[in-house]
Amino acid sequence: IQTAPIAITGDPVLYQKAAPVIAFDVALHNLTQTLMATMLQARGVGIAAPQIGVSQRLFIVASRPNERYPDAPLMEPMVMVNPVLLSGSSEWELGEEGCLSVPGKRLSIARHLWIDAQWQDLQGNTHSGRLHGFVARIFQHELDHLDGITLIERIT
Numbered sequence: 001i002q003t004a005p006i007a008i009t010g011d012p013v014l015y016q017k018a019a020p021v022i023a024f025d026v027a028l029h030n031l032t033q034t035l036m037a038t039m040l041q042a043r044g045v046g047i048a049a050p051q052i053g054v055s056q057r058l059f060i061v062a063s064r065p066n067e068r069y070p071d072a073p074l075m076e077p078m079v080m081v082n083p084v085l086l087s088g089s090s091e092w093e094l095g096e097e098g099c100l101s102v103p104g105k106r107l108s109i110a111r112h113l114w115i116d117a118q119w120q121d122l123q124g125n126t127h128s129g130r131l132h133g134f135v136a137r138i139f140q141h142e143l144d145h146l147d148g149i150t151l152i153e154r155i156t
């Protein structure tokens with residue numbers, strides 16, 4: 001399966017508002033496979049389509065313990081199309097984040113402790129649920145990417 005180069009700080013695609021996904025077709029399936037393979041190759045625990053140069057509202061949340069995040073919880077990777085943050089806890093928590101598009105940096109970022117999210121799967125079915133802790137953190141990080149926000153914009 002193909003991987004793709006990861007856009008890094010300064011690449012305009014990282015600062016655009018991504019477009020909603022409207023076609024739940026084979027191209028979306030292929031894009032998701034490339035996104036997943038790229039994330040795994042980079043030892044990521046999440047990745048957003050704009051990071052491989054595709055300005056569409058799609059990301060993967062795939063927390064699992066690895067050398068970059070030894071304490072990360074293990075979960076089934078979630079492919080989230082047209083994700084929406086419905087609400088977030090009033091309580092925020094500071095935590096270390098890395099970004100595959102901001103190589104070599106770990107920054108302390110405040111995120112909601114839990115969030116209620118809604119998204120579509122690759123078949124276009126709508127789902128919703130509450131995410132907690134590190135998984136909620138990854139979701140919020142990836143959603144920022146869909147709105148043209150990277151870690152650097154989050155600290156300034």
Ligand SMILES: O=C(NO)N[C@@H](Cc1ccccc1)C(=O)O
Nearest residue numbers: 044045046047097098099100141
């Ligand atoms: O760059 C990305 N995703 O956009 N990948 C990050 C995801 C992430 C998000 C929040 C906290 C830790 C890690 C990574 O280091 O795997």
Ligand SMILES: [Zn+2]
Nearest residue numbers: 098099100101
């Ligand atoms: Zn990132």
